Amino acid sequence: MKGEAAFVAALRHLVYDPAARGLADDCAVIELGNEALVLTHDMLVEGVHVFDGADPADIAWKLVAVNLSDLAAKGARPLGVLLGHMLGDRDDRFLAGLHDVLNHYGVPLLGGDTVAGEGRRAWGLTAVGRATHRPVPSRSGARAGDAIWVTGEIGAAMLGFEALRDKTGADSTAYRRPMARLAEGEALAPLVTAMMDVSDGLLLDSSRIAEASGVTLSLDSKAIPLATHIGRLHYALRWGDDYELLFTLPEGVKPPVKATRIGKVLEAGSTGLLLDGNEPEGELGWMHGT
Ligand SMILES: Nc1ncnc2c1ncn2[C@@H]1O[C@H](COP(=O)(O)OP(=O)(O)OP(=O)(O)O)[C@@H](O)[C@H]1O
Ligand SMILES: Cc1ncc(C[n+]2csc(CCOP(=O)(O)O)c2C)c(N)n1
Ligand SMILES: [Mg+2]
Structure with a gap:
């Protein structure tokens, strides 16, 4: 097995809940009566998604924005985010950027987890939204002639x-x-x-x-x-x-x-x-x- 596509293909064998949308969409969608929750999680890695030594305020901004972008793609309105943070040198700058981006989008921080580790840093964020329109748009509805x-x-x-x-x-x-x-x-x-x-x-x-x-x-x-x-x-x-x-x-x-x-x-x-x-x-x- 090599790379992202092969790993996600293997994960698909573990998936049985329709909310996962076959791991072939930007978000999971949990139907709850007349409402639907829309959920996504994206990570950023130092040296891969952002430059080594990047301003942590920019990293925090990008982390939140890329996840809200997946909610946007499903027409969902954000309800909040949960942050996975690895401690580092300029965490005050990370906090400043996080404050800015959450303020900009009017999105509350709901929780998360904080760890210390060696080597490259990585950050994760889960964003939770509420569908504004159902059926929630998917990647699978394009039809010939569109x-x-x-x-x-x-x-x-x-x-x-x-x-x-x-x-x-x-x-x-x-x-x-x-x-x-x-x-x-x-x-x-x-x-x-x-x-x-x-x-x-x-x-x-x-x-x-x-x-x-x-x-x-x-x-x-x-x-x-x-x-x-x-x-x-x-x-x-x-x-x-x-x-x-x-x-x-x-x-x-x-x-x-x-x-x-x-x-x-x-x-x-x-x-x-x-x-x-x-x-x-x-x-x-x-x-x-x-
Ligand atoms: N580690 C994982 N565990 C469970 N599901 C995963 C994992 N990695 C990817 N997926 C799922 O695979 C599908 C495709 O993921 P992909 O990352 O390509 O979508 P995306 O989040 O819209 O894109 P991007 O990460 O480029 O923003 C999604 O349904 C995603 O939830
Ligand atoms: C320092 C640095 N080098 C290269 C790139 C380019 N890049 C990395 S991941 C990605 C796609 C989105 O990632 P994902 O699929 O994980 O959401 C792109 C365009 C970058 N952003 N920063
Ligand atoms: Mg996406």
């Missing part, structure tokens, strides 16, 4: 990462402090046939909707809103950390939020994903441990 849409721009986090790596002084906010599209997710939830957030790269995440829905997603590269120039297209579509919402709508339905139409859903073909009519080359996005 249009494919995305909010915002793709590639801004990649540029921010490069600015920090190369010390150019260019803006790195999109990488350090991503925004969760909660308002957009809530407005879209009643309309979409499928929705997810883009964390691992537009191409890989599009292929996940295709797989979950049993269709082919056909993207038009010229339509994709890029934060960078067209020469960087190959990388921008694969780098990830975008945290925009990727969704499908029936043909003719206009999204109630700012978004760009980037392609069309086709009947399942020989490949789940087409870019300008061809199967994209190389790795599609970010996969841990491969």
